[in-house]
Amino acid sequence: MINLSIYRFTLLNKAKEQQVLSFFNEEEDLLDTMNDFCSHIHKNTKSYTDVQGKYRTFSLANNQIKDVEKRIITGYFDSGYTGEYGQIKDGKTSNLKYDILKGDLFSKDFFYLIHVPKNSKYGFFIFQKKENHGVKMIFENAFNSFMRLKGVSNYFLQLKQAPARYLINNFLKFGKLKEFRLIDGTIQSAIETLNVNLGREERVIKLNSSTNNQSVKNVLVELFDNFSSQDKIPFMNQGAYDEITFVIGHNGVSKTFYIKDKEKIRTSFNVTSMLEFEDGEATFESLIRISLELINSAA
Structure with missing residues (x-):
């Protein structure tokens, strides 16, 4: 390979x-x-x-x-x-x-x-x-x-x-959605006197391989192709998020996509x-x- x-x-x-x-x-x-x-x-x-x-x-x-x-x-x-x-x-x-x-x-x-x-x-x-x-x-x-x-x-x-866009397109077009993450920014402590930065919150949704997830995949790909502002990302009436990532598998290889920070996408291709x-x-x-x-x- x-x-x-x-x-x-x-x-x-x-x-x-x-x-x-x-x-x-x-x-x-x-x-x-x-x-x-x-x-x-x-x-x-x-x-x-x-x-x-x-x-x-x-x-x-x-x-x-x-x-x-x-x-x-x-x-x-x-x-x-x-x-x-x-x-x-x-x-x-x-x-x-x-x-x-x-x-x-x-x-x-x-x-x-x-x-x-x-x-x-x-x-x-x-x-x-x-x-x-x-x-x-x-x-x-x-x-x-x-x-x-x-x-x-x-x-x-x-x-x-x-x-390389045309290789990424193969994943987006032919690959199968495996999971996605809804990421919020820093979360402050509910106890005001502590003033503690607790990090960020991530909701991880792992998808059943036997389920047809095409509708969710279509929404994520649409966001990936068109979302570029610094605002929060709206997602399927489930709120708005600082970043959304998703994993697609294609030809035995899994690749993580970032809707905002596209420079994080690993660029190793077979x-x-x-x-x-x-x-x-x-x-x-x-x-x-x-x-x-x-x-x-x-x-």
Whole structure:
């Protein structure tokens, strides 16, 4: 299974103003800066310790490819981490080749594509998602560290999820509603003298799989498509809420949708059926092609 995650990025100054990516800092093109960054991490592996105490590394598996005409940079990341025990065995005989020890780096390569449009304040970052190998935070942190290293400390990169609309549409159109949540904001204590903020209230409605929930789903999808104000969200004469989320299952995958805060929608999608394969591996060319299609959908 090949999953791709898509993010939209901006470059902000200290006042948090978005910059034109192809002409920031009065003269620099972020496409060239990103290319320099990729060359840097290829030669200087980024190492860090995650919240679980595992030692991790982040680098490039090979030299990046810069396409000036398409304004993209592509290649494969190399991500590794320690803390796993295991064995490598021969696929035909099951004979042991060698042991994986706790201090060994368990490393994987995975595809990425960076797109820096001309005269735009938004760029796109797509990477192949693999279990136990996060990219978003380390990429963001490593790039911002690189900018400080080169003496540009007044700009920083910010990544946010960018759902590809046509893949989301498949969930909304063909998926089955599994549950939804009606969320109210902070609740104050009924005892005035305490003045305690008790958090928020959530009503969770889990739906019976054997029940036809199409009418409820239609209402939620309508709200998702059309509601964008900062007011409370009215829902089926049941009151108004600060946020409503709902879970839809499609092709064995469940995805949570947010009616107001759409940037929280996880943007990892199974694109296996859209790719071409050679010797069981997705071709580099087809990964680029589908990535550009995802960008066109999310732009």
